[in-house]
Amino acid sequence: xxxxxxxxxxxxxxxxxxxxxxxxxxxxxxxxxxxxxxxxxxxxxxxxxxxxxxxxxxxxxxxxxxxxxxxxxxxxxxxxxxxxxxxxxxxxxxxxxxxxxxxxxxxxxxxxxxxxxxxxxxxxxxxxxxxxxxxxxxxxxxxxxxxxxxxxxxxxxxxxxxxxxxxxxxxxxxxxxxxxxxxxxxxxxxxxxxxxxxxxxxxxxxxxxxxxxxxxxxxxxxxxxxxxxxxxxxxxxxxxxxxxxxxxxxxxxxxxxxxxxxxxxxxxxxx
Numbered sequence: 001x002x003x004x005x006x007x008x009x010x011x012x013x014x015x016x017x018x019x020x021x022x023x024x025x026x027x028x029x030x031x032x033x034x035x036x037x038x039x040x041x042x043x044x045x046x047x048x049x050x051x052x053x054x055x056x057x058x059x060x061x062x063x064x065x066x067x068x069x070x071x072x073x074x075x076x077x078x079x080x081x082x083x084x085x086x087x088x089x090x091x092x093x094x095x096x097x098x099x100x101x102x103x104x105x106x107x108x109x110x111x112x113x114x115x116x117x118x119x120x121x122x123x124x125x126x127x128x129x130x131x132x133x134x135x136x137x138x139x140x141x142x143x144x145x146x147x148x149x150x151x152x153x154x155x156x157x158x159x160x161x162x163x164x165x166x167x168x169x170x171x172x173x174x175x176x177x178x179x180x181x182x183x184x185x186x187x188x189x190x191x192x193x194x195x196x197x198x199x200x201x202x203x204x205x206x207x208x209x210x211x212x213x214x215x216x217x218x219x220x221x222x223x224x225x226x227x228x229x230x231x232x233x234x235x236x237x238x239x240x241x242x243x244x245x246x247x248x249x250x251x252x253x254x255x256x257x258x259x260x261x262x263x264x265x266x267x268x269x270x271x
Contacts, residue, residue: 001255004072004231005032006204007040009244012237014042022063029067031241032248037069038202038231039106041076041099048078052098057105064106072229073178073202074103075112075151081130082116092116093133100137104144110202110228111141111148112178115166117156126156131169142174147201151178158183160195167199176201180233181217182209190216197224204233207243210250218255230255 005028013019019027021043028034044060045051064071079096083089096113103111115122115130122130134149141148150157150166157163163177179200182189190213197220209217210232218230232247234240 001252002036002072002229003248003251004028004034004036004038004229005244005248006038006073006075006231006233007043008075009232009234010240011040011042012240015237019043020045021060025060025063025067025069027241029069032245035069036072036229037064038073038229039071039075039103039108041074041102048095048098052102057102061106071103071106071108073110073112073231074099074106074108075178076103077114080114080116080150081133082122082126089129100140100148104146109146110176110178111146112151112153112202113137113148114153115150115155115157119156120159121162122156127166127169131166134166134170134175135172138170138172138174140174142172147174147176149176149178149201151204152180152183152196153178159185160187160192163196163199176228178202178204180204180206182206182213189213190220193217193220194224197221197226200224200226200228202228203231205230205247205251206233206235207247210247214250214254215258218251218258222258 007024010019010024024043025037028037076099079092079099083092100111117126137148152158152163167175177196177199179196181193181203183192185192230251232251234243234247236243
């Protein structure tokens with residue numbers, strides 16, 4: 001199966017100075033025996049003016065290639081589309097453009113940049129600015145063989161109806177959402193995931209999802225013909241190496257059992 005570890009899973013170690021992008025890539029390949037990298041830009045440093053320099057990105061590209069990894073997602077914070085202040089919006093756009101260039105150089109299959117907005121719904125002005133920006137980015141993404149979009153992450157992004165409205169407005173093969181599964185927004189969790197699974201380009205499976213409803217969550221993705229990577233994300237900032245291993249093992253076990261059960265059912269039906 002195609003599985004990855006969201007880089008944010010190690011934010012506790014990053015905060016302690018005990019993990020960086022190179023330690024993360026080494027861990028993915030040799031501790032967890034994966035062939036994927038799911039890069040949170042925070043792994044590369046605190047100052048994008050430093051870690052987005054060409055030579056710095058080149059070192060990361062080399063490290064990815066040296067380990068035979070595929071970058072299945074690149075997620076960047078602090079460059080969301082909407083800010084009320086036009087000057088700040090432009091600053092965010094400039095930073096997002098640099099992150100996109102870095103992700104392209106890394107060969108990322110998907111890129112997550114949030115929409116912005118803190119209310120239940122976007123205003124007409126917000127929606128026009130946000131949807132137009134994703135149309136521009138999605139055209140670039142489609143032309144270069146990857147997908148880009150927001151995450152069900154924070155603020156207005158979190159709500160399924162907003163995400164569906166935006167996806168229909170952008171309407172591009174280069175667009176998708178990073179589905180952080182099981183968000184608490186007032187909808188039943190299964191309904192929330194089912195509504196958004198058809199638009200998912202990548203996923204975050206949290207510890208809560210892995211421990212309480214993993215079989216259902218994976219079945220929702222499978223039934224929606226989800227073709228992306230199953231990305232696990234840990235949030236506690238404690239005992240991260242072991243907790244991530246536990247989540248990985250849970251996803252691999254439940255996913256394997258789902259397909260073993262399906263194969264058994266088909267065998268009985270054929271017999």
